[in-house]
Amino acid sequence: MPLSRFGRRHERTFGKEKEEWDGDFRKPPKPDSYYTKIKGMCRWCGKMIIKEDGTINERKSWHEDCATEYMIIYHSREQRAHLRKRDRGKCNHCGVITRRWDCDHIRPLVEQKGVKAKDLDWSYYKLENLQTLCKPCHRKKTNSEVHLKKKRKLNFKGTKQWQ
Numbered sequence: 001m002p003l004s005r006f007g008r009r010h011e012r013t014f015g016k017e018k019e020e021w022d023g024d025f026r027k028p029p030k031p032d033s034y035y036t037k038i039k040g041m042c043r044w045c046g047k048m049i050i051k052e053d054g055t056i057n058e059r060k061s062w063h064e065d066c067a068t069e070y071m072i073i074y075h076s077r078e079q080r081a082h083l084r085k086r087d088r089g090k091c092n093h094c095g096v097i098t099r100r101w102d103c104d105h106i107r108p109l110v111e112q113k114g115v116k117a118k119d120l121d122w123s124y125y126k127l128e129n130l131q132t133l134c135k136p137c138h139r140k141k142t143n144s145e146v147h148l149k150k151k152r153k154l155n156f157k158g159t160k161q162w163q
């Protein structure tokens, strides 16, 4: 989506009161700057948007990269579009090129479950942590993760007993 259209769509949310985070690790809380209305300040990173001549660009409220980062987290269709552009439907595991692919978090987002807002690891939510997987590979990965989780749970219980 072009940044101009993106900006317009987001004007409604500008200066809105900050919502309480519901703790959903799939949708991390937006930063304070998202709700702060200062001309020329990026709503995502909170830094000023500087023009080539070194002055502040008061007409903008997003850095282009920041808008991308934002959309990859909060808009699954945009997330898919960015991944399609990068991987072109090629499974990152077996190399097959397919139109039926899934968007997978390399390090699973569930690892951020229960983490406090200030301790969230934002690298989990970036494009670098996303990969294209064909359906069979995705299924295999998900199954192995469930398996791991169970194992971890058992280990945890095990340690607890010893404490």
Ligand SMILES: [Zn+2]
Pocket (backbone or CB within 6 Å): 042, 043, 044, 045, 046, 047, 062, 063, 066
């Ligand atoms: Zn920014």
Ligand SMILES: [Zn+2]
Pocket (backbone or CB within 6 Å): 091, 092, 093, 094, 095, 096, 133, 134, 135, 136, 137, 138
């Ligand atoms: Zn595959």
